Amino acid sequence: MKEERPYVTCLMMTSVDGKILGEKWGNSEKMEILRGKFEQIHEEIGIKAWIVGRTSMEKDFTDFAKPVIKDDQPPMDRNDYVGKHDDSGRFAIALDGKAKLGWAESTMQGDHVITILTEQVKDGYLAHLQDIGVSYIFAGKNEIDLTVALNKLRSLFGIEKLMLEGGARINGSFLQAGLIDELHQLLLPIADGGTETSSIFEIDLKDKTNDATLMKLKKVKQIEDDVLWLNYIF
């Protein structure tokens, strides 16, 4: 199967207790520097296609924009749509089975947008995506099948390496499905301590069928500002 899907590398930034919600860590100058480590290491790893869950995309990128639904749209086929994009290999990908994200243009921070949908979404939503040139792929009737989604990212867009960048729920789904090959964890010198804050991987108890996953430590590096960069392979 591996050769049919992209190689998946997960990058996450956490407190020492594995928490991932950076907005709970305050706004001091030091915290801003620490939060900047994520983009710095993202660039350093250099994988040009990245994927996030719907919640992370709306919170950190689309600013909770509402979906646009074109009025009076006649029924549309549930065929994948590949919008016009350059050959830089830079893609911003969202997992949004229920089409809750609002898109206004076909790029996010210069990267071509691909959204992963289920077939239940409205025709008017698809028509708007085509109007603005956002690519979409279908990966299930009502639920997203991650293996189908990954295989299509490779076959339709030539994506051989993919950076999985959270949050907890998308990471948990990839973990549960055995679809992560490598993890880069940036361990910040922060103790969070919240009991309600998310951690790196979250799988609903009712869905959790696997035991804990054992990884192999590949590299440890101390970088500036007391940050540890841990690299594991699965």
Ligand SMILES: NC(=O)c1ccc[n+]([C@@H]2O[C@H](COP(=O)([O-])OP(=O)(O)OC[C@H]3O[C@@H](n4cnc5c(N)ncnc54)[C@H](OP(=O)(O)O)[C@@H]3O)[C@@H](O)[C@H]2O)c1
């Ligand atoms: N510290 C870090 O490095 C880091 C990195 C990224 C994000 N974050 C933070 O993480 C938080 C969001 O994390 P989150 O766990 O709440 O949400 P998330 O993983 O970003 O998104 C989860 C949503 O994605 C959609 N989805 C569709 N198919 C899915 C599938 N198979 N598995 C999982 N999700 C699927 C679902 O949307 P529907 O509910 O619409 O179906 C689901 O609710 C944000 O606060 C963000 O800032 C931190």
